[in-house]
Amino acid sequence: MSLFQTARTIAVREDNAPAPPDYGFEANYRSLQLAFEFSAEQFLTGSICKPEDLFLRS
Incomplete structure (x- = not known):
């Protein structure tokens, strides 16, 4: 256990x-x-990012 x-x-x-x-x-x-979708809807980002594209799997 960690x-x-x-x-x-x-x-x-x-x-x-x-x-x-x-x-x-x-x-x-x-x-x-949801956070990435909201940021795109509010024009904080240019597109909806996928979580798996932004975080490396360990």
Whole structure:
């Protein structure tokens, strides 16, 4: 388990903290897609970018 996942588990289980948003590209794909669509609709960018075109997979 990664350090971030361990810290998240401890915070939620032992400190009764609210669960933070999910980590990772797949978990946040739709949010990224919407942000890129909104930026294009508001003419902040010239076109709608795809999340997979802007982030490298590890």
